Amino acid sequence: MQAGTPERPKDNNGHSQSSALLVTFFLVSFLPLRILVTVICMPDFKLSASLEGHGDDVRAVAFPNPNAVFSASRDGTVRLWKLVSSSPPTYDYTITAHGQAFINSLAYFPPTPEFPEGLSLSGGQDTIIEARQPGKTASDNADAMLLGHGHNICALDVSHDGGWIVSGSWDSTARLWNVGHWETEKVLGEHGGSVWAVLAYDKNTIITGCADQMIRIFDTSGNLRGSVKNSNDVVRALCKVPPSNPTGAHFASASNDGIIRLYTLEGRLVASLHGHESFVYSLAALPSGELVSSGEDRTVRVWNGTQCVQTITHPAISVWSVAACSENGDIVTGASDRITRVFTRSPDRVAAPEAVQQFEEAVKGSAIPAEQVGKINKEQLPGPEFLQQKSGTKEGQVQMIRETDGSVTAHTWSSATQEWIAVGTVVESAGSSGRKTEYLGQDYDYVFDVDIEDGKPPLKLPYNVSQNPYEAATKFIGDNELPMSYLDQVASFITQNTQGATLGQAEEPTPAGGDPWGTERRYRPGDAANEAAQQPIPEPRPQVLPQKTYLSIKSANLKVISKKLQEINDKLLSEGPKEVTLTSSEVDALAALCGQLESGKQLADSPILENGVPLIFRIATSWPVANRLPGLDLLRLLAAAAPFVATTEYNGDNLVAVLLGSGIFDAPLNANNAMLSVRTFANLFETTAGRDLAISSFDQILAGVRSALSNAADNRNLTIAVTTLFINFAVYITSDGRENSPGSAEKALVLLEDLTKIIANEKDSEAIYRGLVAVGTLVKALGTEVKSAAKEVYEIDRVLSRVSGSGPGKEPRVKGIIGEMREAL
Numbered sequence: 001m002q003a004g005t006p007e008r009p010k011d012n013n014g015h016s017q018s019s020a021l022l023v024t025f026f027l028v029s030f031l032p033l034r035i036l037v038t039v040i041c042m043p044d045f046k047l048s049a050s051l052e053g054h055g056d057d058v059r060a061v062a063f064p065n066p067n068a069v070f071s072a073s074r075d076g077t078v079r080l081w082k083l084v085s086s087s088p089p090t091y092d093y094t095i096t097a098h099g100q101a102f103i104n105s106l107a108y109f110p111p112t113p114e115f116p117e118g119l120s121l122s123g124g125q126d127t128i129i130e131a132r133q134p135g136k137t138a139s140d141n142a143d144a145m146l147l148g149h150g151h152n153i154c155a156l157d158v159s160h161d162g163g164w165i166v167s168g169s170w171d172s173t174a175r176l177w178n179v180g181h182w183e184t185e186k187v188l189g190e191h192g193g194s195v196w197a198v199l200a201y202d203k204n205t206i207i208t209g210c211a212d213q214m215i216r217i218f219d220t221s222g223n224l225r226g227s228v229k230n231s232n233d234v235v236r237a238l239c240k241v242p243p244s245n246p247t248g249a250h251f252a253s254a255s256n257d258g259i260i261r262l263y264t265l266e267g268r269l270v271a272s273l274h275g276h277e278s279f280v281y282s283l284a285a286l287p288s289g290e291l292v293s294s295g296e297d298r299t300v301r302v303w304n305g306t307q308c309v310q311t312i313t314h315p316a317i318s319v320w321s322v323a324a325c326s327e328n329g330d331i332v333t334g335a336s337d338r339i340t341r342v343f344t345r346s347p348d349r350v351a352a353p354e355a356v357q358q359f360e361e362a363v364k365g366s367a368i369p370a371e372q373v374g375k376i377n378k379e380q381l382p383g384p385e386f387l388q389q390k391s392g393t394k395e396g397q398v399q400m401i402r403e404t405d406g407s408v409t410a411h412t413w414s415s416a417t418q419e420w421i422a423v424g425t426v427v428e429s430a431g432s433s434g435r436k437t438e439y440l441g442q443d444y445d446y447v448f449d450v451d452i453e454d455g456k457p458p459l460k461l462p463y464n465v466s467q468n469p470y471e472a473a474t475k476f477i478g479d480n481e482l483p484m485s486y487l488d489q490v491a492s493f494i495t496q497n498t499q500g501a502t503l504g505q506a507e508e509p510t511p512a513g514g515d516p517w518g519t520e521r522r523y524r525p526g527d528a529a530n531e532a533a534q535q536p537i538p539e540p541r542p543q544v545l546p547q548k549t550y551l552s553i554k555s556a557n558l559k560v561i562s563k564k565l566q567e568i569n570d571k572l573l574s575e576g577p578k579e580v581t582l583t584s585s586e587v588d589a590l591a592a593l594c595g596q597l598e599s600g601k602q603l604a605d606s607p608i609l610e611n612g613v614p615l616i617f618r619i620a621t622s623w624p625v626a627n628r629l630p631g632l633d634l635l636r637l638l639a640a641a642a643p644f645v646a647t648t649e650y651n652g653d654n655l656v657a658v659l660l661g662s663g664i665f666d667a668p669l670n671a672n673n674a675m676l677s678v679r680t681f682a683n684l685f686e687t688t689a690g691r692d693l694a695i696s697s698f699d700q701i702l703a704g705v706r707s708a709l710s711n712a713a714d715n716r717n718l719t720i721a722v723t724t725l726f727i728n729f730a731v732y733i734t735s736d737g738r739e740n741s742p743g744s745a746e747k748a749l750v751l752l753e754d755l756t757k758i759i760a761n762e763k764d765s766e767a768i769y770r771g772l773v774a775v776g777t778l779v780k781a782l783g784t785e786v787k788s789a790a791k792e793v794y795e796i797d798r799v800l801s802r803v804s805g806s807g808p809g810k811e812p813r814v815k816g817i818i819g820e821m822r823e824a825l
């Protein structure tokens with residue numbers, strides 16, 4: 001018997017990792033006799049089919065009928081798997097949607113007269129929900145693109161009766177959309193964080209689960225009807241509890257603390273389901289009234305009432321999603337090993353014996369990283385005879401065994417079969433297994449996958465334990481043209497993940513079936529900032545201050561912008577004012593410019609640029625205020641991509657002067673226009689000419705920003721843009737020898753005054769974090785004059801204490817930066 005304190009697994013969605021450190025104790029009672037289960041309820045689920053094809057984690061699944069399964073993946077595709085033959089079941093897939101970015105959520109809307117095959121709905125990083133009839137292929141146009149969310153879409157559900165769809169996003173809203181109408185019907189605000197889960201409870205009721213740990217109940221008019229605080233952890237999933245469930249609950253929620261809670265609509269907690277050893281990501285209800293759940297402990301669990309009746313371990317790190325077929329009660333799972341799996345209780349639909357055996361072998365052969373299990377005192381572990389002599393006490397209970405060859409294996413108890421099932425071998429680390437990984441024709445001890453930019457394929461970081469981690473990190477950054485600000489972070493990642501490994505050591509046996517974990521170790525520098533960051537911002541490990549590189553906000557969907565622009569132009573042509581519209585050759589010129597922008601590189605002067613920029617400027621300043629968005633959006637992208645934007649004249653003046661002169665920051669404020677203008681100013685720092693313009697317009701820009709902030713009511717988008725701009729000003733005045741110039745200190749004091757006010761009044765953690773990076777850069781890099789002004793005039797201590805005591809102050813990155821600032825002061 002032993003106790004383990006596993007490291008909390010990495011939350012791939014960028015959420016706080018320390019807030020709910022799970023401490024798991026594996027407890028086994030030594031029962032003298034096996035107690036036979038007398039009531040056999042339902043047969044166990046067995047593998048029915050393994051659906052292979054996705055190139056990356058399967059993040060969401062749907063199971064609309066016994067003949068069709070949908071899966072959505074980080075590989076940017078949605079696949080429809082159709083049953084083509086039975087016993088054993090086999091499936092063929094078609095790719096029904098193909099995008100550039102991670103697809104993270106999926107739902108199926110059942111058939112209607114207008115859409116006789118129903119609709120598949122998918123959403124993810126590109127912030128667009130696509131609605132498609134399943135018979136279409138990826139090359140056909142979607143039936144609808146639902147635009148409105150400002151960040152990753154992580155949850156979708158539908159009400160067939162109500163004819164609506166509900167979506168949840170990292171932008172802290174849920175949205176309600178009517179099928180066929182395809183525009184946001186209602187924005188369900190009031191959320192204090194990402195909306196991780198949405199549930200179409202009935203045709204009049206929507207329930208949301210949020211990273212602010214609250215469950216909210218809304219009606220379809222958008223009124224908040226009630227809310228429940230879900231323990232002290234974020235809500236990751238929701239499902240409706242069927243009336244036949246013995247608890248009498250109406251809905252269930254799952255959380256990062258590993259507990260599933262069952263509530264009535266009135267918010268009364270009626271039961272808690274304990275068993276998962278890590279985050280629970282997904283919930284579904286079976287037609288039998290039972291619930292199923294999946295999570296980061298690589299299991300799917302089946303719950304009869306409050307009793308876990310089956311645990312299905314997967315050969316993967318995360319089981320992201322589980323869905324049930326309401327007709328036959330089969331379930332489907334999507335996991336980080338890229339496989340979608342169907343499980344069944346019906347003997348008719350079980351996979352071929354070889355396939356079942358292959359699955360069991362893969363589970364048994366899984367390598368479980370030692371850090372996931374915690375410290376094991378090998379000497380005190382029982383030997384393999386334990387498995388024959390002792391029973392477990394509870395479904396899904398874990399037991400570690402010291403095998404005769406010295407390795408440590410993990411086993412879980414199955415109460416249905418009254419057996420221990422082997423679920424993997426504990427391995428020290430990928431490197432110590434003595435195996436080498438090949439990269440570009442050379443052998444390395446490790447090849448890590450590094451996700452630098454959302455939606456782009458991961459970059460490979462090869463590493464030999466004989467190398468200096470800093471040299472490997474420097475080469476990696478150089479090879480991939482990354483900012484040097486990642487250096488410390490990448491180097492410390494290498495150190496942490498290769499700890500203790502020395503050249504050529506091979507202490508632990510190589511597990512049978514390879515090491516599926518090795519390839520899945522993923523490092524995502526942007527994770528902590530993902531919540532709101534348009535661009536990854538390094539986590540504060542080991543030190544972020546002073547910030548040395550400029551940040552820009554460049555992510556965009558140019559196709560959508562270009563489409564929107566044409567739509568508005570058409571509308572203006574028919575409804576006026578006609579004099580500001582574009583001719584068809586001007587529309588073509590802009591399409592060409594969008595094409596160039598799509599490359600993401602800096603653009604050299606060219607006729608395309610010289611003709612396009614004045615047109616964009618015209619849209620941004622002379623179209624009706626509510627229609628300027630696409631012009632301003634292009635302007636901010638061009639500000640980062642083309643020095644020409646900063647050097648050219650518009651009506652005889654420079655870009656900053658004319659934008660400010662167009663009244664963009666005046667009341668009544670259009671917050672989106674203001675935000676995009678601030679982003680434009682921030683992006684100017686990407687080019688030398690842009691920096692010169694921004695810094696020479698410092699006073700005017702600051703006056704404009706103040707006016708925008710005072711005319712906007714609590715708009716986090718605007719505040720994030722402003723704090724990003726301030727970081728760039730701070731980087732500028734503290735670099736290239738400017739840190740000692742009197743002009744720098746003067747500007748720093750102005751920035752400090754504005755920043756301390758922003759931070760003191762802000763609730764959004766991304767905005768606060770960015771504000772702190774700006775202030776921290778100033779106080780760390782500049783002289784005593786600035787430090788003492790920060791302390792005495794702007795009472796920075798008080799501001800930091802306030803942040804420490806607030807919600808965002810609990811985030812490791814915020815804690816880290818406050819620590820660094822206190823040290824610098």
Ligand SMILES: *[C@@H]1O[C@H](CO)[C@@H](O)[C@H](O)[C@H]1NC(C)=O
Pocket residue numbers: 039041042288289290304305
């Ligand atoms: C759930 O458990 C109860 C009590 O053991 C049993 O009577 C019932 O049939 C079970 N339900 C299902 C769906 O297996």
Ligand SMILES: *[C@@H]1O[C@H](CO)[C@@H](O)[C@H](O)[C@H]1NC(C)=O
Pocket residue numbers: 148149150151171671714715716717
């Ligand atoms: C933030 O921006 C997104 C678009 O980028 C928008 O959908 C969302 O409503 C904005 N939030 C606020 C509070 O304005």
Ligand SMILES: *[C@@H]1O[C@H](CO)[C@@H](O)[C@H](O)[C@H]1NC(C)=O
Pocket residue numbers: 442443444445464466503504
């Ligand atoms: C990495 O180390 C191994 C020896 O462990 C060596 O064979 C291999 O060539 C090294 N790779 C590189 C790229 O230096």
